[in-house]
Amino acid sequence: MSTPSELIARSNRLGADPRNTNYAGGNTSAKGTETDPVTGEPVELLWVKGSGGDLGTLTEAGLAVLRLDRLRALVDVYPGVDREDEMVAAFDYTLHGKGGAAPSIDTAMHGLVDAAHVDHLHPDSGIAIATAVDGEALTPEIFGDKVVWVPWRRPGFQLGLDIAAIKRDNPAAIGAILGGHGITAWGDTSDEAEANSLWIIRTAEEYIAEHGRTHPFGEDLAGYGPLPSEERYAKAAALAPHLRAIASTDRAQVGHFTDAEVVTDFLASSEHPRLAALGTSCPDHFLRTKVKPLVLDLPATATVEDSVARLEELHEAYRADYTSYYERGAAAARARGEEPPAMRGADPAIILIPGVGMFSYGANKQTARVAGEFYINAINVMRGAESISHYAPIDEAEKFRIEYWALEEAKLQRMPKPKALQGRVALVTGAASGIGKAIATRLAAEGACVVIADLDLDKAQATASELGSTDVAIGVEANVTDESAVQQAVDAALLAFGGLDLVVNNAGLSLSKSLLETTVADWDLQHNVMAKGSFLVSRAAAKVLIDQKLGGDIVYISSKNSVFAGPNNIAYSATKADQAHQVRLLAAELGEYGVRVNGINPDGVVRGSGIFAGGWGAKRAAVYGVPEEELGKYYAQRTLLKREVLPEHVANAVFVLCSSDLDHTTGLHIPVDAGVAAAFLR
Template sequence: MAVKETNYNYVSYLWDEEEAANMAGDEVALLIYRSNLLGADLRLTNYGGGNTSCKVNQIDPLTGLETEVMWVKGSGGDLGTLKKSGLAALYVDRLRSLKNIYRGVEHEDEMVALFNHCIYDLDSKAPSIDTPLHGFLPFKHIDHLHPDAAIAIAAAKDGKKITEELFGGTVGWVEWKKPGFELGLQLKACLDANPGIRGIMLGSHGLFTWGDTAYESYVSTLDVIEKCSEYLNQNYGRKGPIFGGQKIESQSEEIRKKQAAAIAPTLRGLCSTKQQMIGHFTDDVRVLEFINSNDLSRLAPMGTSCPDHFLRTKISPLVLELDSDADLSDAASIRASLTPSFEAYRQMYTNYYETCKHPDSPTIRDTNPVVILYPGIGMFTFAKDKQTARVAAEFYINAINVMKGAEAVSEYTSLPHQEAFNIEYWLLEEAKLQRMPKPKPLTGKIALVTGSAGGIGKAIAKKFASEGAVVVLNDMNADRLEGTVSEFETQFGKDTVASVTLNVTHSADIELAFTKAALAFGGIDIVVNNAGISISKTIADHTEKDWDLLYDVLVKGQFFITQAASNMMKKQGTGGDIINVVSKNALVSGPNNAGYGSAKAAQLHLSRLNAAELGADGIRVNAVNPDAVISDSNIWAGGWAEGRAKAYGVTVEELPAYYAKRTLLNQIILPEDIANACFAFVGGLMNKSTGNMLNVDGGVAMAFVR
């Protein structure tokens, strides 16, 4: 294999000859290797976008004869993480024979079901709608990507002319057509009319390139995208300032973050009228260049061009008519001032649906915006989960790049609304949505559990994450917190977790924790006051320092966390849950426990007081009373275990058994038991319960509420 001398400025050449040599002769392995390299560079394609293929001769298990098989990225998945299980394998001759029964473009959707009759490997992934785009082209290796640089040309008013001139006729052009059987036939027709071309540009859509080997296809793809990128770079500024020049200046990074955190919960609440949304914020320089420009008002309403973009961003964003230095302290007035804009957006989207719908179109979906642009500050995106919101932001940045490039070399053109609708409400897309797993009970919820790097707090956070929530992990111990974050990211994924060092007795830490929740996810829905400390001493031995520390952590800490949580929940206007992890000791009198027990009693009554006050805002406040949760708990450090053992006349080692034996169920209580109790309050079955407490102590008769 001849290896090309590589000198790229706009794309990354990642091919490793030695690694590829280990796959020599295995074209499917090389396809996966090439796909992963392409997916690793977001300048080449976006997350989940594009597809690749190879054609190889394999033995037909039915005839024993050699036959040509196409391996192609199946439905869904991402090139950067593609594995063999994500590929579909089809008989090439059977796929191409479908042309004989094709009834025309009005009936092309019915061809998708017929792909199943072409399956070679019955264990492979379901074929995607792009399968015929690869199948009707004769090349051994094919890449179909959505690089911003190519789409900028493909979405330009003079895109066809630019493509012909830039590549000297060596790259073909096919006008916009939604992906499917017909587009596959048009690609083949383009190749037949232009033999010898090295690729095809799809109007408003993307790029097809190919080669006889995996390496040739990879390099051909890089070459074409590099040339598009270089052309755009040479033309930036020639027609005038980018995006018509700067209209306003960005606020400083500090102010941008402050304003974003202040307004995010309000935006989230306004976007969550149909379902609870998770947010993402970015003040990427590319976003700021666009939203601060003179052309924002012209380009933003036009919408995006590439189907991969608007499927995730909606047809157009909502631009806030709000000064970047606006006073956001009065959340009620800000909400009132923004509500008309959201109502107008919902009406715009409803009109779009009503104007473009077909008799068999799926029911209208959520009419709220996905992308919200705040000039001078940044971009917010809201979706069903963090990953979807983050990816929506990435796709809108792709769209910004496309608009920037197209405007530099020509004039940006978006898809007509009818064409966009036909993609967004395509019955095949709807079927894909219907096949997605049902949301978990806490999907769309944001939880902050104080002291969540170990013991009960960690168990609660894990339970919530496993049930679909995103979590803001926190702890006083930075090292302990770092280890827990790593554990959560491995188990649940990086999009599920944010973290912050938090001492609940420090007001600055509390403010920072809720700012982090707003910036990372858009707000807060569930707060569990779990952070605790324990001191077991006689009345005589108790010091003022002991007393103050117990009340600062347990009572004052709970109060001010609740205050911050309720303030943010009120901004959202969607209610919320506050759970206070109290103790059996709030109800039971015991020896050597005056400070701790009275502080726990204060926590319990504070729960009832807060429930009474916050109910009008839909904020539920409930308490869980554990007892003797020893596993991985910080409260057993610092002499507490020794103190309790002394009080009960047993050794420290005998404490677990002692606690279990004094319960009616004779059970040791674990952190997971407390986590399950907390979930019981927030999982959806107790939405009309507030001011209650739930004992999780194995049955301690003295703690019965009678």
């Protein structure tokens, strides 16, 4: 096995177990010799996980490749900790060939330590020792002379020099505890480095388990325990729009909810207010979670109304506190001759609700989910530290220097430009097939999180899985004629993605019958699904949109039949006309909340349509006297453009209506019919 392959295999094994490190946390390396293609001579190389990668999913493309002789030569030109940031730029001059991924700030740690293989990880158990107030004394007690304590230092070149000196001066050592941060281990072989990393992690776990206090978070707080599951989810859904408003004051965020036992137990304990206020410690944690969460200080039994009122007060205080933190840190930076990046926002990324759970927020679903996972890491760290000592994270000044580090700002600037609908959550009814599926697919492709709502749960979930992971889409069962079922679908969106921004009323069916053939049951079915169904969905969604204070979009997939009088179509066309006027009515009513309501009037969509495949196509073909397989061609020939309308064309119109390009448009119906003169809007 080649050196890079061996490194990737080890990295993937370590990263697959959350006990070893958090997502995208830590880095691993290997040193080896290859032939320089220019000189033909052997050259010593360092392969190390690049900036921003994840150990569990690391591939060779995620490795930075550097020449060891040039990397080690940087020791002679290192200007000191006051100019630490310059060294990351210097790494570019040590790259071998094209260099692979961008080298991370931890590269020096791997290159300067005299070991063929080095692991730097963020295990909860290791960080618990690293954040214990007496972690330095605990380290030899737990590990003997095999692990050495390193006082807190920001990641960088000097930390690499420090660890290299520890390795040199402590021949029995296999690794180090990095104060406030994590662990580093090394070995002469890949297997030895991995074994040493795991030995440190498991030894720390065992010590905490054997010596830890029974109730590290204190006694249970009366009234703060988890609510019964049904009440818990109902309260979470009711609070979600208000919480998203809190988290999105500066910029719209996607949310993630968890009621994991580790969270609800923490919030049920007497010490949770003190510990939450101390904030997280590991740099990987608070870069995702902010320095501390917003915690509702009311019991689980508090009403939604009381909780919302208190949360708004706490949010105002949180923003003021975070602004003061930024101003103190910025003033200290300027005193050092540095100009810090602008404040990135003062809203919380983590909101904790006793009895309910945790909402975490980010620019997209994955970021929000990972932020929540990181705060669970932080809870585990606090539990471990409080079990054997007391939790003592790095101080505020150092947190600021990490959070507003120029290198972190540069990493943010390198991130790809967000897609047009990133940060928006869409719910599409009738989305498991046909027009609805095409709409959901387009919205997801443009960056939205999508809830596929359909009568057929299996098909809804299958469609969602086609679009990507649950960070992209989920499938839910929804009978739009049932008020409770509609609310459950909206609640599912709130619990999956933290909010709702965009609703597409697409669910429908059609019965091609003349007036005399149309029964009351036919009439009721058509109107229940489309007129009543759209009303129920829009009403449930509007409450969320108003509470979120972020505006939003409601789109109706109406029909050219809403304005065009065709034969044998009374129930369908009448209910489409109902939908068309709902657009106008809701646009007038919801405009003051920034909610835009628009409609789309397609011509008959034959290919890919569930309605046409279900018998409607055959009946319409009979009405017009053409073979069913030629119905699409027939529709196309009666249009001005002589083009057939496909589901994707309707999806395109939905996207345009919901994009920023039409953010001043409401109450509009867009024809997507290739030009049917009789259906021109007047």
